[in-house]
Amino acid sequence: MDNQERRNQILKILNESSESVKGSILGKKFNVSRQVIVQDISLLRATGEDIIATPNGYIKLRHEGIVNTIVCRHSGKYELEDELEIIVNYGGKILDVSVEHGVYGEVKGNLNIGNMGDIEQFMEKLGSSSVEPLCSLTDGLHMHTIETMNKESFEKIKSELLKKGYLIL
Incomplete structure (x- = not known):
């Protein structure tokens, strides 16, 4: 070959x-x-x-739905997990996370988190390593590209993240 x-x-x-x-x-x-x-x-x-x-x-990558970017802020791993669960529970798939770094510009990590098992696996990796999430570089401020099947799902995600104080408008 x-x-x-x-x-x-x-x-x-x-x-x-x-x-x-x-x-x-x-x-x-x-x-x-x-x-x-x-x-x-x-x-x-x-x-x-x-x-x-x-x-x-x-x-x-195969995008089957609507792709949007949201800006969030939280502090700590509990809030990070909560944020991911909100997105997934309301029908979202978290494609990536990015932060705007003062020296490097945009720094992006591909996540591809679409269900609770993916979140559990991600959190286990985060907990078992000495590595901090990207948002630790920017005082919790970060962006997610998320995919939803329809606009209603995206609006529910935004509403719930806003209620928790994670979403930055």
Whole structure:
């Protein structure tokens, strides 16, 4: 199998998968290193493929609903979890989180959180590491790109986040 054929197969796997696929698993499948997979993904992105790296692996983005950005502020991991749960419980999928850094500009982390299991897994990773959430760089201020199936769902999310004092208008 040549390099282009491997990249085509990687793209096929990502297109057919409804969940993230770890680079190490792709590496084993194609008998190459994870670093080769990282390079393949970069080349696929350069051709316009919308592939993101999440903490759980690679995902080919497919937007099926309405995508909006919200600005929030909270302090602490409890409020972070509460914010994520509100978004998911009202039909949202959290695609990413970003902050505006004074030196680096926009710093973004891909999340792809769409259900309570994803939140639990994210919070476990956060709790078991010494890493702080991105919003700790900006006194809790951050943005989320979220996807909802309809405008009503988005409005409910905004309303609930506003009630909790998390949403910045």
